[in-house]
Amino acid sequence: MAGKLDLDPRVVRKARRLAARAGQPVVDLARSHTTVSVERAVLRLAGVRGADPDGIPWVNRLVDAVVADVGLEHGVSLPVFDALRDYGDITVLAQKAAAGAVRFRVPSSSHAARRTAVKFARVGLARVDRRRAERDRLIKRWGDPSQRPWIYLIVATGDIHEDIPQAQAAARAGADVIAVIRSTGQSLLDYVPEGATREGFAGTYATQENFRLMRAALDETSKELGRYVRLTNYASGLCMPEMAVMAGLERLDMMLNDSMYGILFRDINPIRTFVDQRFSRQVHARAGIIINTGEDNYLTTADPVEAAHTVTVSQLLNEFFAHEAGLADPQLGIGHAFEINPDVPESFRLELAHALLARELFPDAPLKWMPPTKHMTGDVFRGNLLDGFFNLAGAMTGQSILLVGMMTEAVVTPWLSDRDIALQNVRYVLGAAGNLHEDFVPARGGFIQRRAHQVLGEAIDLLDRIADDTLLNAIADGTFGIMRRPADRGKGLDGVAAHAGDYFNPVTELLEAS
Amino acid sequence: MTIVRPYGDTTGDGMVQLSFTLPIPYDKRAEGAALQLAAKMGMDPAMLVHSRQMGDGFTFFVVYGRVRHLVDTEQVQVVERDFPLLSAKEVNAAIKRGLRRRLSVVGACIGTDAHTVGIDAILNLKGIAGEKGLESYREMAVLNMGSQVSVPELVEAAREARADAVLVSQVVTQRDAHLHNTRALSAAFREALPAGRRPLLIAGGPRFDELMAGELGVDRIFGRGTTPREVASYLVHAVVEGTR
Structure with a gap:
């Protein structure tokens, strides 16, 4: 693929260097802080299960109890595993703690608590490792999709028991990846709901039990189809680290995980987001999960032509943060989208330039190509045509994961027939032109090359400014997607603490040692 | 002519097209069933032009046909724009002249709705369809609170900003969430502020019926395709000219 845009490797290296310089202070911040969700994720890995009668998970009750006694800054592991000596079972400890029957302390001699904590964390990570090995085995047995891009379809009924047959039908109709959209509003819940759920708004709650049910159903269908069907959910919002752990434990295959989405679009505190993001990506790295970044979102709020370079900047930052957290290139489902106003002259050539730029900048990453949403007007006929061009752009620029566009976007949650028509559209384009990327080489010095160079140049200018000003200030100033998000504001800030000198997290230690 | 087909x-040919899915596999009987539905919907004659089985138990149909129904355009009820459409310059001048201060607007997506696309189109500098949003109006002070704002937060912010108008956008309509949220909004404002100090309440979203303003307790509803300029013109009409 290399070299279609004639990008100067020195310029590309410079872009990466700047992204690293802009990102490093945020990594330092993430390494020196913890959050309630990181601590709850540790306890989930250590085996705390279930919820109280009001549906509040025991991990929340346990972390709250520890924080009330000794604060968050030491991490909950030492106090919890110190107290565990008297209780034996960690979920029982959580229940007793919730009832106010446990008094936590930070042990002065912490060797025993540390040893126990590491032992529990190891058991949890071993489960994640087994699920990863199981995925490798099943892919070997049933096989990967025969074509690229992989076809990615969304299911969103609100009811897991409705989602399952829909997801299975979608897989039979050709979907290689099923994403179960979460209920609107789950992002801002500071706990993960429990159990199988049947009530959601414009999506289905992400719970560990829903993960398990859907994965089991897709295993059945994968076997029937002789093709491993992947499952996607969302590590975003206030419970990003816990979502990552649950995904690892239940063998999800992809997770939406963007470094800045929560800050910009959900008004979650920037420090909370960066700390949660780093931990969740470390867990994804271990679990062999492909992350999907969310650059499509910038294009829905900002102008996709004027703001094209902010997508490139975000992609480079997402890559830097992902590598730092231990993710390998084949795990980076870096995102971008087809959102230029179709009335803009040369809109399709601009889309090709942007899509090819992403392809060339990240040659080994499974790029995720996302369909038009902003200019889907309710005119379903025009929408279907636009989706056809989107599919064609994906084929011409060698995209890796294609999120199937719906002509009824912004009208209704997709009907059975909408999905069928959308898949026919994809199949026609991939069948007719799936390998067009082999022949599609933009003219030297032509419109597409010039546009790609321009976007990369603007991205470098912006990265330069961010690196000098710091990323947190850039976010505070509204550099991305127009929203201004200062570091001392936003949701979830009260669940953040700077590490005390004796901060201890057995999971991070094990993940960083491996 | 008020009667049309x-x-x-x-x-006068009365021709329409229709597509739908029946939960049965494709066969001759399914085709008959599709034609039966079309006939019951008033299509006569109906031509089944396309059928396609999807999965095991569903078939998609496209039907073309003639309907016997007539429509009377005289009997259609719509909310016609009852205010003049002003340019940005005229809006600014009218506010300056009429209020002698900036017109304060607070906007948000309320409830669990995370789709800010509507409120952003109206408020953001960027705007939509070539029209800049309300943030670009010199004589307006705009606070865009973004998504998933709770109603009490919005009331508080409106109070603090001495809002002349509160705009909420609602995209998600599952289980009528947009209607419930809008009612909660109007109830909260009625409770928190006396009638004279209550800001103008405006709801917007693609699936609202513009006729429902009274029922939902808001002053105005804007539906699909509304532009910032229309909202700005309405604000001048309702707030500055005090015609609400």
Whole structure:
């Protein structure tokens, strides 16, 4: 693929260097802080299960109890595993703690608590490792999709028991990846709901039990189809680290995980987001999960032509943060989208330039190509045509994961027939032109090359400014997607603490040692 | 002429197209069932032009046909724009002249709705369809609170900003969430502020019925395709000219 845009490797290296310089202070911040969700994720890995009668998970009750006694800054592991000596079972400890029957302390001699904590964390990570090995085995047995891009379809009924047959039908109709959209509003819940759920708004709650049910159903269908069907959910919002752990434990295959989405679009505190993001990506790295970044979102709020370079900047930052957290290139489902106003002259050539730029900048990453949403007007006929061009752009620029566009976007949650028509559209384009990327080489010095160079140049200018000003200030100033998000504001800030000198997290230690 | 029929390619032919899915596999009987539905919907004659089985138990149909129904355009009820459409310059001048201060607007997506696309189109500098959003109006002070704002937060912010108008956008309509949220909004404002100090309440979203303003307790509803300029013109009409 290399070299279609004639990008100067020195310029590309410079872009990466700047992204690293802009990102490093945020990594330092993430390494020196913890959050309630990181601590709850540790306890989930250590085996705390279930919820109280009001549906509040025991991990929340346990972390709250520890924080009330000794604060968050030491991490909950030492106090919890110190107290565990008297209780034996960690979920029982959580229940007793919730009832106010446990008094936590930070042990002065912490060797025993540390040893126990590491032992529990190891058991949890071993489960994640087994699920990863199981995925490798099943892919070997049933096989990967025969074509690229992989076809990615969304299911969103609100009811897991409705989602399952829909997801299975979608897989039979050709979907290689099923994403179960979460209920609107789950992002801002500071706990993960429990159990199988049947009530959601414009999506289905992400719970560990829903993960398990859907994965089991897709295993059945994968076997029937002789093709491993992947499952996607969302590590975003206030419970990003816990979502990552649950995904690892239940063998999800992809997770939406963007470094800045929560800050910009959900008004979650920037420090909370960066700390949660780093931990969740470390867990994804271990679990062999492909992350999907969310650059499509910038294009829905900002102008996709004027703001094209902010997508490139975000992609480079997402890559830097992902590598730092231990993710390998084949795990980076870096995102971008087809959102230029179709009335803009040369809109399709601009889309090709942007899509090819992403392809060339990240040659080994499974790029995720996302369909038009902003200019889907309710005119379903025009929408279907636009989706056809989107599919064609994906084929011409060698995209890796294609999120199937719906002509009824912004009208209704997709009907059975909408999905069928959308898949026919994809199949026609991939069948007719799936390998067009082999022949599609933009003219030297032509419109597409010039546009790609321009976007990369603007991205470098912006990265330069961010690196000098710091990323947190850039976010505070509204550099991305127009929203201004200062570091001392936003949701979830009260669940953040700077590490005390004796901060201890057995999971991070094990993940960083491996 | 107030009585009209659908138009295919000849005046008065009454031709329409229709597509739908029945939960049965494709066969002759399924085709008959599709035609039966079309007949019951008033299509006569109906031509089944396309059928396609999807999965095991569903078939998709496209039907073209003539409907016997007539429509009377005299009997249609709509909210016609009852205020003049002003340019940005005229809006600014009217506020300056009429209020002698900036017109304060607070906007948000309320409830669990995370789709800020509507409120952003109206408020953001960027705007939509070539029209800049309300943030670009010199004589307006705009606070865009973004998504998933709770109603009490919005009331508080409106109070603090001495809002002349509160705009909420609602995209998600599952289980009528947009209607519930809008009612909660109007109830909260009625409770928190006396009638004279209550800001103008405006709801917007693609699936609202513009006729429902009274029922939902808001002053105005804007539906699909509304532009910032229309909202700005309405604000001048309602707030500055005090005609609400």
